[in-house]
Amino acid sequence: MAVITADGQAMSAGPSDARSRLARFGWTFARGIWFFPALLAVLLTLLTVLQISGSSMGVYQSMLYGSQPDANLLLNEPQLIRSDEWIVNTQLTIAQDAAGYPRINPNIGQGADVSVVVDVPYKEWSTAFKPHNLAFLVLPLDYAFALKWWLIALLLILSGYCFVLVLTPGQYWLAAGLSLTLFFSPFVQWWYQYNTLAPLYYALFIATVFVLLLRSKRLLTTIAWAVLLAYLLTCFALILYPPFQIPCALALAIFCVGHLVERYGAPRTARLRQLVFAAASLVVAGILIGLFVATRLDVINTVLQTAYPGQRLTRSGGFDLAHLFSGHTSLGLESSSSAAKYSLPEKGLTNQSENSNFLLMLPYLIAPSLYLLYQTHRTRRIVDWPLLLVNLAFLGALAWLFVPHLSAFGRLLFLDRVPHTRLLIGIGLLNFIGLVLFVRRLHDQRSALPGRTAIIGYTLALLLVQTLLSLHVVRTFPGYLHLGGFVLSLVPVPLVAYLALRRRFAWATSVLLAVSVAMTAFIHPLYRGTTTLTQTPLSRSIRAMTAEDPDAVWAAEVGIIQNFAYMNGAPSLSGVYAYPQSQLWRTADEQGQQDFVYNRYAHVWFTFDRNPAVMSTTTFTLTGADHFRVNTEPCGPFLRQHRVKYLVTGTEINESCLKLRDTIRYPEATFLIYEFW
Known part of the structure; x- marks a missing residue:
């Protein structure tokens, strides 16, 4: 092949020219908007193919096998404290796979609607608004599980990336760095689950699309953004965890109002058209949300009327001031022994997840922000409304946390429905938005x-x-911070503030990211597959017996295996109940005297009476806000009435109605499976 040079002579285009063009393309791509998302997509694909997640299901290895090495554990250690993940969502996800992904899982008690409260895959139209679960409907379990684990991370990072770029166009590396700092926030990592990450990333995606909608000039473009906005609003609403949704929704609303006021100078006709389409998005989302609620209204009403979580209300004031501003000391949470020293139960600070926080920069940039706002108004006669309102919203959040007697304020904004430790997610979102707006103002x-x-x-x-x-x-928590952690805690906020104020944004972001990674790098393990749960001898034994009699009901006496029956496709009375099945338990509590005990989201397992000479009545024992135990006779009427055929215990039962069917021995535990004659 020949090319024509500038002087009209022909010359051949050899391999070196092809390599040169390829190098120029690679360099251009690496400096462009798509490089960072492409890199994230490659990592997502690689981790999915290798079936690697960050699940802490490996806690069963130490519980059952002691110090024996776990071949599936690749890095770090499982976190016992993250039980909402390894004993609830993970095992319920496996249970859905075993049952064929129904919306109403028949194996959980008398049947449980899994489309509310918990986050698991199911086959129904509303799953389209939970895209992180769609892979389960087409991929084998272990691949889908790994994909979901990292997809919610990718969506959070991309939402931050897009939000930064829509406000500071062309700042690709700044956007990548800031979005990664949000992902590596201690609060995000300790609470890592869909119900935590999704309110953040849907809020940022909605904010981004709203800005683009208000900027759009072509009709088709406006329609496209409006359709996407309706979809995102529906996705946000169907998260169904108000304690995290409300703070994020308020932060989102403040930003959108600020941006709307900022756009007031746009041409009236275009502005009116954009607002009409935005309103149409709200209407469409409202219809979809209403359809979802109407088709499971009984379940939602049941949840609202529970003793726990119920309609719990929070008063303003009383939060710990020092804790809110001590996110820079989160390095100590990575060590369980050190983290145990940090506790303020009366403030709701009881474990690593509850104690986690964001590395807040916004409080220390409020004074510079106000100075910038003043200078902008003085020299250019304009007001940066988004920056102003975000700072005011941050101060309003502080008022709710620390000033008592603001009940009217709380009822108006639904803050009285948000525990103080959950409000931190909204403060963290305001912190991120405010930091981006501050950088934008410094650029301008x-x-x-x-x-x-x-x-x-x-x-x-x-x-x-x-x-x-x-x-x-x-001084308050001796042993929590050692010398190295103390010294490191002093550095990030002053250094990042200095670099940002000097407009060294790349360096400021790098420091912020490095500190965030250091505070969270050892939280999650890298864990391969789900065979620790699905292929353990107890699971295989349950599946074999269920194959003989699929309708046989199980009941477990040992808490750590409460879900194992329905996790392996067998009907079970023990396990996690996302909402109460009061009709089931009232058959043993005819007078409703213990309704308060079982009217809740709860982990449920049994205690079987060992005294054949005494026939005890079935009773319920509340062992925690979300735990209760059913005390009953193994040969009594309650189990017979509910067709229980198999009991799983940790110790022997000598009853004439039972025969020992199987014994599963692990180095650290033994389980006995009894069958009714």
Whole structure:
């Protein structure tokens, strides 16, 4: 092949020219908008193919096998404290796979609607608005499980990436860095599950699409953004975890109002058309949400009327001020022994997840933000409404946390439905949005800040504040922060603030990201597959007996195996009940005297009476806000009435109605399966 040079002579295009073009394309792609998403997609694909997740299901290895090495554990250690993941969502997901992904799983008690409260895959139209679960309907379990685990991470990172780019176009590496700092926030990692990450990423995607909708000029483009906005709004609503949704929705609303006011100067006709389409998106989303609620209204009403979580209300004030601003000390949470020293039960701070926080920068940028706002208004006669309103919203959140007697304020904004420790997710979202808006304003107003001397003085003041906060943590929780952690805790906020104020955004983001990774890198294990649960001897034994009699009901006496029966496709009375099945338990409590005990989201297992000489009545024991135990006779009427055929226990039962069917021995535990004669 020949090419024509500038002087009209022909010359051949050899391999070196092809390599040169390929290199130019690679360099252009690496500097473009799609490089970071493509890199994330490659990582997602690789981890899915290798069936690697961050699940802590490996806790069963130590429970059952002691110190024997776990071949599926690739890195770090499972987290016992993350039981909502390894004993609830993970095992319910496996149970759905065993049952064929029904919306109403018949194996959980008298049948449980899994489309509310818990996050598991099921076959129904509403799954289209839970895209992270769609893979289960087409892929084998282990691949789909790994894909879901990392897909919610990818969506959170991409939402932050898109949000930054829509406000600061062309800043690809800044967008990548800031979105990664959000993902590696201690709060996000300790609470890592769909119900936590989804409110964040749907809020950021909605904000991004709303901005693009208001900027659109062509009709077809406006329609496309409106359709996407309706879809995202529906996805956000169907998360169905108000304690996290409400704070994120408020943060989203504040930003959208600010941006709408900022766009007030746009041409009236275009602005009106965009608002009409935005309103249409809300209407369409409202119809879809209403259809979802109407088709499971009885279940939703049951959840609302439970003793736990029920309609719990929170009063304003009383939160721990030092804790809110001590996110820079989160390094100590990675060690379980150190984390055990950090506890304030009266404030709701009881474990690593509840104690986790965001590394907050917005409080320390409020003063510079107000200065920027003043300078912008003084020199250009404009107001940065998004930045102003986000800062005011942050101060409003602080008022709710620390100022008592704001009940009217709380009822108006539904904050009284949000426990204080859950409100931190909204504060974290405001922190991210505010940081992006601050960077945008600094880009637009390059000469607004004072000189280096003033910035250094402000940085030293921040260093003093951080030192006092860290000293308070050391004094209040001895043993939580060691010397290295204490020194490291002093660095990030002052250094990031200094670099940001000097407009060294790449360096500021790098420091923020490095510290965030250091505080969270050892939280999750890298774990391969689900065979620890699905191929363990107890699971194989349950499946074999269920194949003989698929309708036989099981009941387990040992808490850690409460879900094993329905996880392996067998009907079970023990297990996690996402909402109460009061009709089931009232058959043993005819007078309803213990309704308060079983009227809740609960982990349920049994205690079987060992005294053949005494026939005890069935009773219920509340062992925790979300745990209750059923005390009953193994040969009594309650189990017979509900067609229970198999009992799983940890110790022997000598009853004439039972015969020992199987004994499963592990190095650290033994399980006995009894069958009714």
